[in-house]
Amino acid sequence: MTKIIIDVPEELERRARLLKVELSILAAKALKDQVRKLEEIVEFRRIIAKSRATDSDVEELSNEVKDAVWRRHLKH
Amino acid sequence: METPFKALMLLVIDPNVVISAVLSGGLNAEIFETNFKEEKYDFIAPEFFNIELGNHTLKIANRTRLSFDEARRVLEFIVRQIRFIPLKDYETRLDEARQVLKSHEKDVPYLALALAFGCKILSGDRVLKKIVPDKIITPRELLDMFQSP
Numbered sequence: 001m002t003k004i005i006i007d008v009p010e011e012l013e014r015r016a017r018l019l020k021v022e023l024s025i026l027a028a029k030a031l032k033d034q035v036r037k038l039e040e041i042v043e044f045r046r047i048i049a050k051s052r053a054t055d056s057d058v059e060e061l062s063n064e065v066k067d068a069v070w071r072r073h074l075k076h
Numbered sequence: 077m078e079t080p081f082k083a084l085m086l087l088v089i090d091p092n093v094v095i096s097a098v099l100s101g102g103l104n105a106e107i108f109e110t111n112f113k114e115e116k117y118d119f120i121a122p123e124f125f126n127i128e129l130g131n132h133t134l135k136i137a138n139r140t141r142l143s144f145d146e147a148r149r150v151l152e153f154i155v156r157q158i159r160f161i162p163l164k165d166y167e168t169r170l171d172e173a174r175q176v177l178k179s180h181e182k183d184v185p186y187l188a189l190a191l192a193f194g195c196k197i198l199s200g201d202r203v204l205k206k207i208v209p210d211k212i213i214t215p216r217e218l219l220d221m222f223q224s225p
Contacts, residue, residue: 041109044153051140053099062092066182072124
């Protein structure tokens with residue numbers, strides 16, 4: 001386990017004290033959430049980098065999806 | 077005093093931004109990556125768009141040559157960042173949007189949604205930008221806004 005020291009603005013410390021929450025627990029959770037988010041972004045990038053689609057695929061599929069969405073509106 | 081709740085800016089998402097993000101990455105993908113980290117924008121889209129994305133997942137997998145599971149995962153990453161709005165919440169603006177867009181009618185739902193929610197549309201569609209310039213933010217413009225304080 002690594003220990004880190006962070007600067008916390010007084011105002012934030014005061015608000016946390018009012019809420020009776022432990023800043024170290026909050027900081028650990030925030031770090032965990034951010035790392036998880038970054039991992040998801042890396043995974044998203046890894047997958048889309050493998051795409052072999054062309055610009056015309058993008059245009060064709062966009063139009064197809066838009067047409068399908070519009071047809072559903074016309075039915076209602 | 078700082079408020080505990082962030083006011084997010086609403087933006088209607090044009091399907092071309094989502095499809096382009098998944099199929100070719102680039103600027104459009106960067107938008108969803110940045111917003112996932114920073115939670116600055118509240119993206120909205122017609123509920124029917126979500127249904128059609130589901131219906132087109134296999135086609136997306138085929139065009140990208142990703143596996144079906146990979147296509148589903150990248151779509152899920154994006155879809156989680158979009159709030160899907162039922163027709164009843166914007167149907168009163170459909171006629172108005174239709175009058176403005178005339179023959180460009182496949183974009184009517186997105187303009188109607190933007191009119192109903194008083195916001196702009198994130199779109200890379202040049203024709204749409206020409207018809208309703210004040211209602212469109214391009215992916216490039218949005219990324220620049222992310223970088224501004």
